[in-house]
Amino acid sequence: MISRALFADAAKVTIGEVSRAGPLVEYERRIAAGELLDGDTCQVGTLRELQRLYDELVQSADACRLDRYAASEKAGRSRWLWSRKTMLMDLFFDQLPCSWRKKRIHFHDFMLNVHSRLQKHKGVADPLEVVAGEISDESILLCLDEFMVNDVADALILNRLFRHLFSNGSILVATSNRAPDNLYEGGLQRDLFMPFISTLKERCVVEEIGSSVDYRKMTSAEQGFYFVGKGLSGLLKQKFEELIGEHKAGPQEVEVVMGRTLQVPLGANGCAYFPFEELCDKPLGAADYFGLFKNFHTLALDGVPIFGLHNRSAAYRFVTLVDVMYENRARLLCSAEGTPLELFERIVTISDAQQMAPRTSSRSRKNDDFDLCVDNELGFAKDRTISRLTEINSREYLEQHAATLAEKELSLEVGNENALQA
Template sequence: MNTLASLYDARVAEGRLIRDDAQEATLSALERIRAELAAAPELPKKRGLFRRAPEVPKVRGLYLWGGVGRGKSMLMDLFVDSLNVPVRRVHFHAFMQEMQADLHRLRGEGVEDPVNPMAKAVSDSVRVLAFDEMQITDIADAMLVGRLFEQLFEAGTVVVTTSNRKPDDLYKDGLNRQLFLPFIALIKDRLEVRELASERDHRQNRLRGARSYFTPVDAAARAEIDALWADLTHGEEEQLVLTVKGRKIALPRYRNGMARVSFYDMCGQMLGPGDYLAIADALRLLVLENVPRLGRSNFNEAKRFATLIDTLYEARVKLIVSARDTPESLYIEGPGAFEFERTASRLNEMQAEDWAEDWTDDGGSDDGGETS
C-alpha cells in the first residue's frame, strides 16, 4: 500500500496539485490512522452467547479544521482512497439527517433506547466514517451527537472529519449549549485535533470576476457555466440525499458544499420552507439553471422560487443562475408580481462582488490547490 505522502507526491508530479507545506505536515496525522488501520485485526462480527467480547482495537481519529480552500477535502480524498477497510465518506449534515430519521422511525416502533441500535447499525457497516464539514446548527442534532458518537467510538469506529470551525466553536451560541459541551470534550479526547493553517487559499479568485447571473439561457451561457462548474469541482461530483421529515431530497450533482440543479429540481416539486432550509444548511454554493419567465401559468413554482431565494439569501449561500430574463423582468404580470420585486432585488444583490467575498470567507468548496 502506498503511503499518503507518496500519493501526494504523485499528484504533485502529475500537475494535479500544487505543493503546500501545511498540507504535507498534515499528511502525517492521516498516515498514522491509515497505518494503524492496516495493522489492526479485523473487528469481530459475532461472538458466542457466553463469550466475553474481545477488546476492540482503538484507533484515534482526526478533527481537521481550517479556512476554506486550504485543502481539507482534497486530503480527505487522498485518505479515503488509501484505505483497505470499509469506509463511508458523507457530508456531516446528511449523516445527521439520516440519524434523526432513524431515531424517529425506531421511536415509532416502540424501541425504548433507539441510539443503541442506530450506533450498532453504523459500526457494523463501516470501520471509518469520513465526514465533510462537521458543524452543528440544530438543537436536535446537538442533543443526539454525544451519545451516538460515544457508542460509535466504543465500538471501534474511527472518525475523521473536516470542519471550518475549531471544536470549541461548534454550536457556538446555540440553544442549551451547556448540554452540548460534553460532546466537545469527547471530540478532543477521541480525535486528534489539527489545524490546517496554510497561508494560501487555493480556491481564492476562482469566482472573482466571473459572472453569476446568465441571461438569456443559450449555448454560450451553458458552456460558461459548464466551464465554471468543472473548474470548481475538477469533474468530480456525487449525489447528496437530504432527509427532511422522512422525505428524501436528492441533489444529484454535488461536490464539497456545492450543488448544480435545474429550476424544476428546486421549484417544480412540492418543496417548502423546511426543505429549502435543509438545502441551504448543506450548501455554500448553488448553481440554479433554466429559470423560466414567471407568471399566472406557473404561479406555484414562482412562489417556491421566491421562498428559495429568500432562504439562500438569509443563509449567505453563493448563487449562480441562468434565467430567461433579467431579475426585474422575470415576473412582470400576475398575482404576486409586486411581492416579487423583493426577490428581484435580492437576486441583483447576490450578484455583487462582495457576495462572492462572503462566500470565500465563510464557506464554500475546499479544492485544496488542485490545478484546473
C-alpha cells in the same frame, strides 16, 4: 488534477520518509508528476498525521474489523483527526482499500440519515443505541466532511450517539472549520452540548492547518451564470428557458426525508427555478436541499440579497444550500445584489467586530453598522461559501458539470436501447 487542492510555497517530503502507500505518498507522487503545486508546511504536517493514521489502520485492519469480508473482535479505542481541508480527506479516503467498511459523507447528510433512522426506531428503549449499531455495522470507518453544528436537535443527540459509536469501535476522521471548543458556540442549550466537546477532546487528535492559497479561487473564474445587479429577473428567466430548451417548465413536487415534500415553482429538463425567498426565507433545511438536488442538476435562483442582521436566518439557509449544491456538483444560475464577497461583507465574527475601527461620524456609523451581523458561526462559514460560489461559476466547474451530464445522458440512452432489445 485535484480541483480542490490548496497548496502554496514548497515543503518537500522525500518518499523514503513514508510507507509505500497512503495519502502522503500519493501527495508526493502527484507533485512529482506535476499534477499538484508544491505544498506548504502546514498541509504537509496534516498529511503526516493522516499517513500515520493510515499506516496504523492498515496494520490493525483485522482488529478494527475494517475488512467487510473478515470478522474479528471490535477495537478498543476509536481515533479522530480534526482537519480543516476537504482535499486532504480526499487523499486519505481514496487511498483506503475498497474492501474496507468505510463511508465518506457530508455532515449534513450524515445527520439527516441519523434522524431518519431515529424516526424508524421510534418507541425503542434507546433508539440512538440501535442507530449507532446500524451505522457501525455498515461502516466502521466514518469520514465526515465539514462538521458544523448549528441545529439544536443535532446538538442534543451528538454526545450519546458518538459515545455509542466509539463503544462499537468506530473510527472517525472529520474536517471542520471550527475547533472542538468552538462548536455550536452561542447555540441554544449549549450546556447540554458541552459533554460532546469533552468526548471529542478525549478521543481526538486535533490538527489545525491553513493555506495561503485557495485553489478554488485559482480556477479560471468567469461571470458564468452569476449576474450581479438589481432587476435581472428577466435575464435569469431567459437563461433558464435556454437551458430547458423545448421542454415546458411548470410547478413540480419533490420528496425529501420522512414523507415531506418540497414545492418547486418551475421545473423542467433537470432545471429548477426559485425566487430566493421561496428557498431561503421559508423554514427549509438541508433535507429539503438534498431532495432538490437529487431531482435537479441545475438551480436558477433569483434575487440573492446582501446578507446582514435583518436576514441572518436566510444567510444560514443560503450557506447550507451552497454546501449541498457543491456536494452534489450541481450548476447554479443566479441573480444577486453583489459579488460572492459583497454578499457577506456585513457578516463578521466577534473577533472581527472587536478589531473594526470605530467610526468618527455618528452618521456614517449608523449607515455602515446598522445591519452588521456579528455571528461566529456565519462568520466562520462565509469564507467557504464565497470560495464555493467562486468555483461553481468557474469554467472548469461548468465544463465538468457538462461532461457529467453528457455521460449520464449517454448511459440512459444505452440503457433504453438495451431495454428495447430485450
